[in-house]
Amino acid sequence: MKKQLQITLLFLAISNIVFAQDDALNQSGIDRGKIARVGLQIGLNSPSMEFTKINDPSIYPELGFMPRLNAGIYSEGGATENFVFHIGLFYSGAGYQTSDVTTTLDYVQIPLIFNFRTDLFNKAYLQLGGGFYGGYAFSGKSITDSEIDRDIISTREADDVNEFYVLDIGLILKADFEYNINEKRIIKVGASYNFGVLNASNEFTDNSANQDITYDFGAKNRIFSFNLTYLINLNK
Secondary structure (H helix, E strand, C coil), rough: HHHHHHHHHHHHHHHHHHHHHHHHHHCCCCCCCCCCEEEEEEEEEEEEEEEEECHHHHHHCCCCCCCCEEEEEEEECCCCCCCEEEEEEEEEEEEEECEEEEEEEEEEEEEEEEEEEEEECCCCEEEEEEEEECCCCCECCCCCCCCCEEEEEEEEEEECCCCCCEEEEEEEEEEEEEECCCCCCEEEEEEEEEEEECEEEEEECCCCCCCEEEEECCCEEEEEEEEEEEECCCCC
């Protein structure tokens, strides 16, 4: 409950920053280029993991659907109307679920995406692109059938190394349908896929069975997302 409250308060604070920035820029008269927009994005993640160092299909975990939230501040700009770049600051829920274990990872994520934008029909556009992201895990929990809730995040230099690393880096593919409500307000509905390239897991030692066993699963984040974005046009 405490985590949900923190995320809600962060989202409300970001909302105030976005609308305050819009008012300030309107008064400044700064040239913002052909496209300059800021807004809020919220969406649903369908996270999973690829365990690149488990080569035996008989022990590869069967993963289930586990919905997680993503939300944050979003901006886009461009010198032309056909090529735009996006950058944001988001909360993004990740992890995986099996029949007996639920693992949740909570990231602060910064994406940088480059899109091609083309007309579809009156006031509507299609955006297709890709880019990169970096994430920092501020929380991670593992819950089993026996209701054991334990922290699983650490650096690789920690005295007691846990299962998952604090950093995540990867690639993004993204597609958006954009509709301009009027000259000032824009909504976007889209989907994206995060392909982690950095191992999200650590090599760690488990001594719970009175013997030291070293594991390294080579887990990498795979996240499919649906998103709704509300933008303010700073040029109008």
